[in-house]
Every structure is written in C-alpha cells, then in structure tokens.
Amino acid sequence: MNRRVVITGMGVLAPGGVGTKEFWKLLTDGRTATRRITFFDPAPFRSQVAAEIDFAPELHGLGAQQVRRMDRAAQLAVVAASSAVEDSGIGELDPYRTGVTVGSAVGATMGLEEEYRVVSDDGRAWLVDHEYAVPHLYDRFVPSSFAAEVAWAVGAEGPAAVVSTGCTSGLDAVGHAAAVLAEGSADVMVAGATDAPISPITSACFDAIKATTPRNDDAEHASRPFDATRNGFVLGEGAAVFVLEERDSALRRGAHVYAEVRGFASRCNAFHMTGLRPDGREMAEAIRVALAEARTDPADIDYINAHGSGTKQNDRHETAAFKRSLGEHAYRVPVSSIKSMIGHSLGAIGSLEIAASALAIEHDVVPPTANLHEPDPECDLDYVPVTAREWATDCVLAVGSGFGGFQSAMVLTGAEGGRW
Incomplete structure (x- = not known):
C-alpha cells in the first residue's frame, strides 16, 4: 500500500503569536520575536537573548493538575495538537486507526531543571531528597510521555512514537507519521514537534561551544542567517502539530488541504x-x-x-x-x-x-x-x-x-x- 498523505489540520504555538494566523502574520510582516531572556536571570551567560512564547496554559484549557503534571514542552504539544484536530474539522476519530508522533530534541528540559533545583536545594545538597519532587517526575524524565499526553488529549489509540533526532526531530516526526499512513497502519496521524529549552542548563551548554549569539545589546536583530555579521543562533521554543490523512479520504469528506507530503x-x-x-x-x-x-x-x-x-x-x-x-x-x-x-x-x-x-x-x-x-x-x-x-x-x-x-x-x- 502506498497512499498519498495530506495535511488537513494545523496547530501552532510560536514566539510572537499563539495560533496559526498570528504565526503567519509575524512571518509575512518580517517581524522578529527575539528579546532578552525573561524566564530566568541571563546575566551570567554569554548569550542572553531568546525567542520566548507568551503562553499561559490556563487560557488554553489546561487545568491546574495538567499544568503540574506536564513540562512546558508537553503543554505546548497538547495545546497545538488539540488546535490541529479542531482545525481539521475531522469530527470523531476512530481511536484504533489514529496514531501520534511527537518530535523533541531535549524533552522536558525546563521541568527537569526546576525539579533538580528543588530536590537539591538550588544545588547545595549533593545527596538529594526525592520527596521534594513532583509526583510525576518520571514523566518528565522520559520523552515518551509527550506522545502519551498528546494521545490522551486527542483520543488516539493507534501507533504512537517519539522521534528525537536533534534539530531535525520536527521534520523527522512528520516524515515518520507520513510513512505510517502511507503503509496503511493508520488512517489519521496527529504529528509534529515541541521543545521548550530556554533554561540555564541549555544556555550553559550552548555557551560552552559558542553556538549561540552574544549580540545581547540588540536582541531584536540578533538572529541573522546568511548575513556576514552573524555570530550564532538565537535559542527559541515552540510547537507545531498537524493532522495528516490519506488524501482521497480527506477529499471525500471535503477537508481543507494545506499541502501534500510528497x-x-x-x-x-x-x-x-x-x-x-x-x-x-x-x-x-x-x-x-x-x-x-x-x-x-x-x-x-x-x-x-x-x-x-x-x-x-x-x-x-x-x-x-x-x-x-x-x-x-x-x-x-x-x-x-x-x-x-x-x-x-x-x-x-x-x-x-x-x-x-x-x-x-x-x-x-x-x-x-x-x-x-x-x-x-x-x-x-x-x-x-x-x-x-x-x-x-x-x-x-x-x-x-x-x-x-x-x-x-x-x-x-x-x-x-x-x-x-
């Protein structure tokens, strides 16, 4: 079986605008969403700029228990996935024929760092006390929890996977989902990627190899691909999730098709x-x-x-x-x-x-x-x-x-x- 695969739903959370329309307007306006880091005090670091999302999970339907259970990256993925399913207009999903693929390079970075700070008393205790950690710490430790959270959110009980191939994870996750659909193992795939890496540990790692820009005095213009004056990338965060379907089925139900994965x-x-x-x-x-x-x-x-x-x-x-x-x-x-x-x-x-x-x-x-x-x-x-x-x-x-x-x-x- 070699079925054609199309994108019929899209959910985007990106710096500068939460939502697909806001994301596209930012891009077509040529505006930048890079700024001095606000999530923590960046003063000790070589690179002090990032592209952050102004994201309040409770405004997107996440309850207090979900917020406590999930790392920020998982929260972004769940909201993006729910938006994608709604955008697709697909209606009730067949759970056994619906799968999930989520890409992530660094998993629950923010949650793990925060919990380590708590259990170690900000690094002062060498022998940590696990009882100070949140009950769901294990879910932060295993990136597979991202796929589980998205599957629960959309009611998918088919193939589920996390793809972690560094900075190609977002492409590879959608590529994998398209292959699952093409071979007939599912009829619908909810697929995309998420990362929320803006934390002291990530900043320290990229500082060490001088990969991120030290252009701290001009955060708005710090990211300069292909420019002769560029001097490193600007760290960001975000999530984009899609509903992928077999093309003929999507056209039969009158779905809006954004594009075909060829x-x-x-x-x-x-x-x-x-x-x-x-x-x-x-x-x-x-x-x-x-x-x-x-x-x-x-x-x-x-x-x-x-x-x-x-x-x-x-x-x-x-x-x-x-x-x-x-x-x-x-x-x-x-x-x-x-x-x-x-x-x-x-x-x-x-x-x-x-x-x-x-x-x-x-x-x-x-x-x-x-x-x-x-x-x-x-x-x-x-x-x-x-x-x-x-x-x-x-x-x-x-x-x-x-x-x-x-x-x-x-x-x-x-x-x-x-x-x-």
Whole structure:
C-alpha cells in the first residue's frame, strides 16, 4: 500500500503569536520575536537573548493538575495538537486507526531543571531528597510521555512514537507519521514537534561551544542567517502539530488541504557531533532522495525553507548542499530562514518550518529572512532579505540539519499536486 498523505489540520504555538494566523502574520510582516531572556536571570551567560512564547496554559484549557503534571514542552504539544484536530474539522476519530508522533530534541528540559533545583536545594545538597519532587517526575524524565499526553488529549489509540533526532526531530516526526499512513497502519496521524529549552542548563551548554549569539545589546536583530555579521543562533521554543490523512479520504469528506507530503528523506554524516563538512554532501543526498520519492525535478521547486540557523558553518554547508542537489536552479529559487524571526526551537523548529512551508503554498507568499542586510559572499543565493515576497508557490523543499550529523529534507506540494 502506498497512499498519498495530506495535511488537513494545523496547530501552532510560536514566539510572537499563539495560533496559526498570528504565526503567519509575524512571518509575512518580517517581524522578529527575539528579546532578552525573561524566564530566568541571563546575566551570567554569554548569550542572553531568546525567542520566548507568551503562553499561559490556563487560557488554553489546561487545568491546574495538567499544568503540574506536564513540562512546558508537553503543554505546548497538547495545546497545538488539540488546535490541529479542531482545525481539521475531522469530527470523531476512530481511536484504533489514529496514531501520534511527537518530535523533541531535549524533552522536558525546563521541568527537569526546576525539579533538580528543588530536590537539591538550588544545588547545595549533593545527596538529594526525592520527596521534594513532583509526583510525576518520571514523566518528565522520559520523552515518551509527550506522545502519551498528546494521545490522551486527542483520543488516539493507534501507533504512537517519539522521534528525537536533534534539530531535525520536527521534520523527522512528520516524515515518520507520513510513512505510517502511507503503509496503511493508520488512517489519521496527529504529528509534529515541541521543545521548550530556554533554561540555564541549555544556555550553559550552548555557551560552552559558542553556538549561540552574544549580540545581547540588540536582541531584536540578533538572529541573522546568511548575513556576514552573524555570530550564532538565537535559542527559541515552540510547537507545531498537524493532522495528516490519506488524501482521497480527506477529499471525500471535503477537508481543507494545506499541502501534500510528497517526499521525505534523512541522512547522517557519521562525521562529527557538531561539525559539518563544507561541501554539504549529506544534506544534498537527503534532498536528492526526497525529490526522487516525490517524483519531482529540481527545477520544480518553487521555494526552499532553509534550516538557516545563523551559524557560519551551517549557512555555508546548506548553501553548498542546495547548489549540489539543485544545480543551476539553486540560483533561481527563493530561499529563506524563519529562524531569523522566531529563533531556533531545536527539535520543534522543523515542524514550525513545515507549517511555514504549507502556508507559503496556501498564500503564494515566501516569508523573508529578517535582519539580512550584508550577505555573506559565500552565501550567494536568493535569501529573500527583510521583506516577504509574493511568489507562485506550489512546491516547497524544507530542510533541517542537526547535531549528531542528522540531515533531513521534505517536499510539500499544493492540494491538487499542482503540475503533477
């Protein structure tokens, strides 16, 4: 069985706006949601900026017990999933034919750090007392709890999984869900990713390897993918969850289709935990295989939603990968990075980028790369600087790159498959 898979529901929680409409408006306005960190005192850290969500769980239907039980990342996932199911208009789900896939790079980071602070008396006690911890601490320790929470929230009793492949988790989770649907193991998949990593431990880790920007005096313009003055990425948080269905079934019920998942592939460079080869070979191979699965020529790509983290290593690697995989068409297709506006939410960002890609198809608008004023000469493609662009968009390539050497690519097309 090889069924076609479409996106019929979408729930987005991102910095700068909770909700899909707010998310898309932020992107098309070219506004940035990066600011000085407010979740804790960032003064001791090299990088003191992040893209935070103004999120109050009780305003989104979560009760006090749910808030206590779930880490912030799980809360974001549950709210996004519920929004996606509502948006899909799918009605009552068949629980045994509905599955869940959730991507996350760092799991319950905020909850675990907070509970360690409590049980250790802010680190003063070497021998900790577990009785001071919340009763549901184990759920914070195992990322599988994210899939369980989403499944309970939407009433799914089919296949359930967590995908954790670093910063490609959001792409990989949706790719896995599409494969489950295509093979016939489920009829509906609620799939996406979540991460809420803005915490002292995460800041310390990225400070240690100088991956995040020290541009603390200009938080609004700190994320600068492909710009010659960039000096690291801006940490973010967020969640995006989708309802995926078999295409014919969705069309029969009159569902609104955002996009079709036409092709997906992932590769690992088996090279270095954080390093990338400059030739972009592994990402180029993921792109090649995704295009082949989609039966799509490089010249058919209308827009590339780039990983675009804002580190020199990644931006140059990615530019080389586009040239290697798309040939001369790489110079003709618009490319942009939404991380310039909403930061890098680690495992969640791939799903947020899928959302942006599907909305680009829906509206024929390419979101810009904010803060791009001085292009790096080595990044010489059309990176849509500063301002969104009206652009006939029916086929989008979304890519991701993650620590550990993970490289992923997904091809999305319009509801009717456009020219296919």
